Amino acid sequence: MHLQIRGDSMKIYENFISYRRSATEGALLAQNIYNDLIKEGYDTFCDVRSLNSGQYGNEIFEIIVRCTNFLIVLTPNTFDGDVDESDWMYMEYSQAIRNKKNIIPIFINKEEVLLKLPDNFQDLKLYNGIEFNVDYSDVFLRILCDRFLLKDNNDLYYENGDGRDFIIDRNRLVKYVGKAKHVRISEGIEIIGEFAFKDLTEIEKISLPSTIIEIQESAFERCRNLSFIEIPDTTVAIGKKAFSRCFNLSYVRLGEDTKSIEDNAFSFCDKLKRIEITSHIERIDCNAFNNCSKLQEILVSNENIFYSSMDGVLYDKEKSIVIRCPEGIRSNIIQLPSTIIEIGQWAFSRCRGVYDIVIPQGVKIIEGYAFKECINISCLTLPDTIEKFDISAIDGWSFEQRILFDNRFNQAMKYKIEESLKSKKVIAENEFEEKFMLIKTTFESKNEAVEMANMLLEKKLITSGQISKLHSIYRWNSKIDSEDEYELSCITESRLYYQIEEFIKENHSYELCQILCVPVLRTSVEFADWISNNITCDDRKGI
Incomplete structure (x- = not known):
């Protein structure tokens, strides 16, 4: 593709390849990438292949201004020696940043490269890059072309x-x-x-x-x-x-x-x-x-023909389906309309401010996670009209919470629900050598850390939680990153570890959350009694 610009004779390149000539491995990779992209039909600039003799400084900077993608090849030897503002590679990179090019770092041994980045190249950590592997060069080229390169310079x-x-x-x-x-x-x-x-x-x-x-x-x-x-x-x-x-x-x-x-x-x-x-x-x-x-209320315009709301709860227009009760709602009793036929997925999930829900006769379907983590509902009565009850509707319930059934309730369904409540996982006390432990996890926001501590306390899975601010440096998606986080340290009995782990993973905003178990080797008798007396003891209740 040969594009011209505003009557100017200077050629516009889709891709500009920057590399360190003295880094032999990088120079060879740059030339190979150039050859492959040319074969794929991309107009690509690489200095030794694209420049004629003569002064080329200003021309290179103008080419960067007009290109679409700026590919910078990085190897462990790229930053050997001094790299200051007069460094040629740095000037190319700075020109690409100033003109907001689509910057694509290409690495050989990415981990070592990132550890050796000079101060004036630290911004490279902000860009999503791709690592070259000689054994998978065809795959590398396809990923580069399909996922990283912006292709149409006209648009x-x-x-x-x-x-x-x-x-x-x-x-x-x-x-x-x-x-x-x-x-x-x-x-x-x-x-x-x-x-x-x-x-x-x-x-x-x-x-x-x-x-x-x-x-x-x-x-x-x-x-x-x-x-x-x-x-x-x-x-x-x-x-x-x-x-x-x-x-x-x-x-x-x-x-x-x-x-x-x-x-x-x-x-x-x-x-x-x-x-x-x-x-x-x-x-x-x-x-x-x-x-x-x-979130305390969801309100719906009267003119909406699909949805309605009552007392802050979201329903379909006919109020035949409960769609979502806001998690922050505070209500001792929620009286569902008599028109309700279905309680939808997630309808009351995590509604910890709700203490009772009156389910009317006529309800036929209760979908998955409908009452998940409703930890303050002590007792829920199910009418005999229910034809489908997804067992996950009571995920997160404890053995102390009860479900009552109308006399004519489906017996097979009743048995499954009762067995589900009985089968809440209890960890044997001898699974861990030490009786007590600290469980540590981190969050991006203090609010989320406080919320998690409150939920674990209300479920009586922990006796206390300490929150502290820290600065984390970590590797994620092959990139070294850092940020402020909040660490929650929870005191509990070791036998409850798996219940706590499951609860944290289900309610954490991170795709992968840190969960660490630290055994407590010694503590005073008085403090040990305080821990045990303030934790749910499923196995001691005979369940």
Whole structure:
């Protein structure tokens, strides 16, 4: 593809390859990548292959300005010797950063390279890179072409004036590459792409244009300092995990034309207290607001023909299905309408402020996880009209919680429910050598750590939890990363470890959460008695 620009004779390259000539292994890899990309039909610049004789400094910088992808080849020898601002590779890299190119690090022995990065190359850790393996060179090329390279230079441009903070492909915002705390997206953008703002934890405010139609999967996931968002009226769809783990998000205004809110779209939004469902919404995933521990009410426009609400609880329009009770609701008794036929998936999950639910005659279906972790419901009565009861509906219940049945309740179903309650896992005391232990886990937000400690205390799985702030440095997805976290240390009996582990994993916002078990070798008799006296003792109750 040979593209010209504004009558200028200078060729536009799709890819620019930067490498250290003195690093023999890297220079050879750069030339091999150049040859492979040329064969694939990509216009690619590599200095020894693409330049004629003469002065080439300004020409190289102009080529970087006009290219689409900046590939930087990194080996353990790339940064041998002094690397200052006059270093040629550093000047190429700086030019790519200033012009917000799609930067693609290509590594040989990535771990060693990252350990040797000079201060002025530390930003390379922010970019998703790819590691070369000589035994899988064909696979490497396919991944590079299919997943990393932005391909159409005609349709690629940058926005936000001379700041050039966005990578945009046609009308789709692919990636935000700026560093501002307050971000304004220009008019004309119709799609916020997958992961476009994910993990950009410094952003506090985002202004969306009136042209947005779709917010895709994980677009703003883990923008943990984002405090409010106003969805434009034109936005039709809010994708899976679009605002998940936005821990400080306290206000959301949905667009008038919004039609769908997908799986976990607002999960783990710790400060969200109220959601107003607009008139055009047709589909709300049952777990769209899971783990929103402060959410107290879901309100629905009277003009909506698909949904309704009563006392803050979300129902279908006819009030035949309970869709979602907000987790932060506080109510001694929830009286369900007599029209209810089905209690849907996750309907009352984690509603720890609910103490009783009156289920009317006529209910036929109770779906999975419907009452999961409703730890303060002491007794639940099931009517004899129930035809389906998913056993996972009472996941997280303790042996102390009871279910009563009407006289004509299906006996086979009753037996399965009672056996499920009896079979709650109890760990034998001799499984661990020491009687007591500390269980440690970490969280991104203090609110989540406090919430987890409260839940474990209420379930009587631990006697206390200490929370401390720490700074973690870790490896994730082949990248060294670091961030502030909050550590929760729980005191408990060793026999409860697996119950606690299961509970933490099910309720943690991390994809992979740290869970460490530290045996307690010695403690005073008085303190040991205090631990045991404040913990649920399933096995001592004969269950």
